[in-house]
Amino acid sequence: MSDDGDRARLRPRGLIPSPLRRRLYDWRRAARERRWRRFPGIQRLPSHVAALTFDDGPDDDATASVLDALDGVDVKATFFVIGEQVARHPSLAREMVSRGHELGLHGFAHLRQDKLTASQSLADLRRGLEEVETVAGARPRWYRPPYGRMSHGALSACRELRLDPVYWSSWGQDWEAVAAKTIAALACRDLGDGAIVLLHDSARYGQRASAAATAEAIGPIVDFARARGLALVTLSQALAKR
Numbered sequence: 001m002s003d004d005g006d007r008a009r010l011r012p013r014g015l016i017p018s019p020l021r022r023r024l025y026d027w028r029r030a031a032r033e034r035r036w037r038r039f040p041g042i043q044r045l046p047s048h049v050a051a052l053t054f055d056d057g058p059d060d061d062a063t064a065s066v067l068d069a070l071d072g073v074d075v076k077a078t079f080f081v082i083g084e085q086v087a088r089h090p091s092l093a094r095e096m097v098s099r100g101h102e103l104g105l106h107g108f109a110h111l112r113q114d115k116l117t118a119s120q121s122l123a124d125l126r127r128g129l130e131e132v133e134t135v136a137g138a139r140p141r142w143y144r145p146p147y148g149r150m151s152h153g154a155l156s157a158c159r160e161l162r163l164d165p166v167y168w169s170s171w172g173q174d175w176e177a178v179a180a181k182t183i184a185a186l187a188c189r190d191l192g193d194g195a196i197v198l199l200h201d202s203a204r205y206g207q208r209a210s211a212a213a214t215a216e217a218i219g220p221i222v223d224f225a226r227a228r229g230l231a232l233v234t235l236s237q238a239l240a241k242r
Contacts, residue, residue: 039150041165044194045238050230052077058092059202062211066201069218075232080144083108083128093136102234104142110205118153125157142166168198175206180216188224
């Protein structure tokens with residue numbers, strides 16, 4: 001299937017209007033927290049710092065714009081990359097590293113780990129690690145499961161591959177077709193001490209045509225964090241003593 005076909009196949013989401021879907025994400029917070037207690041991962045950082053993290057790239061749609069926006073505010077971020085996207089856009093993956101950002105792993109494919117067997121989870125994570133290391137010359141330390149869905153198999157794979165699971169504490173809900181000001185407002189709502197902010201530099205696995213709005217939201221998010229005395233750093237910088 002072509003790239004455009006992939007996007008078209010992934011975008012439809014039934015008949016639920018987008019504003020209602022966004023409210024449902026908040027209503028389901030308790031269920032997410034219960035899942036995350038079963039499969040512990042990093043949700044917050046030490047005091048006085050916060051981290052911007054980006055999932056689903058690299059992508060020729062908006063990754064370059066996101067990198068430029070980060071350069072413009074002098075912030076380094078953590079990108080949870082998809083192995084198959086790294087294979088499609090190797091120069092962008094290398095550019096992330098050359099600009100001083102760090103790479104985390106989001107799997108080789110964008111798969112819900114709770115739908116896989118243990119052997120399938122291990123194969124997905126191992127293949128993703130190999131792709132990232134081969135292309136970008138950097139071995140990820142962090143792993144974020146797609147949709148925040150971990151499993152016993154994925155947790156076992158992380159242990160075998162020496163990956164630390166990472167979730168988030170703030171998000172811009174930017175897999176939806178929302179404007180930059182909405183992304184910024186949602187991300188800043190829970191952006192406090194030790195926040196891990198979830199954003200996306202690709203629209204491939206979401207419900208929007210482009211991730212450009214995320215790049216536009218970076219400036220306001222950074223301004224909000226700095227006004228509250230928060231240094232924006234990579235996960236590795238924040239957790240250097242782990």
